[in-house]
Amino acid sequence: MPSTLYNTATTFLAAFETLSITTFTSLQAPTYTHMFAPLSASPSLPLTGTEFSHHIAQLKDILRGFPVSAREIFENETHNQVTIWATSETWFHEEVKDDTIPANDWLYHGEYIFILTMDESGEKIERVIEFLDSKGTDVLRGLMKKAKENKAKRMEGKEQK
Numbered sequence: 001m002p003s004t005l006y007n008t009a010t011t012f013l014a015a016f017e018t019l020s021i022t023t024f025t026s027l028q029a030p031t032y033t034h035m036f037a038p039l040s041a042s043p044s045l046p047l048t049g050t051e052f053s054h055h056i057a058q059l060k061d062i063l064r065g066f067p068v069s070a071r072e073i074f075e076n077e078t079h080n081q082v083t084i085w086a087t088s089e090t091w092f093h094e095e096v097k098d099d100t101i102p103a104n105d106w107l108y109h110g111e112y113i114f115i116l117t118m119d120e121s122g123e124k125i126e127r128v129i130e131f132l133d134s135k136g137t138d139v140l141r142g143l144m145k146k147a148k149e150n151k152a153k154r155m156e157g158k159e160q161k
Helices: 004-018 021-027 049-062 134-160
Strands: 028-037 063-065 068-076 081-089 109-118 125-131
Touching: 004 021, 004 063, 004 068, 004 081, 004 109, 004 125, 021 028, 021 049, 028 049, 049 063, 049 134, 109 134
Parallel strands: 028 125
Antiparallel strands: 068 081, 081 109, 109 125
């Protein structure tokens, strides 16, 4: 039977598929922080739970999902930690895509390491360190920038009508 730590970690990963702010929030301890690493990926400062929810809401503007799948999960019960080696895909909304980028390139595949530190119950996450694929993250940032530009153009076009 899976442990509480394992269940919390897999619920966290599952929330990425639909970018469920409700699920992410339900897993956060009051002291939740989310850090992106390594520094070479130009990560932001650590995010609070509220800031992470805002980050997810911004992603939902251009993505219909960001499924993250565990390749391996390592539990450390002594420290209430779970380390996850994972892969992902990006599912951009159709209306933010354009023909300047080949259709296959809009389906970005990433690789990550998450280190989740839980509270004593193992049900709430206190801290996440998310190691990004530095090289791939640059590609993803380019896709996201283009998607945001396309969305803004479409919104502007609607306002002019």
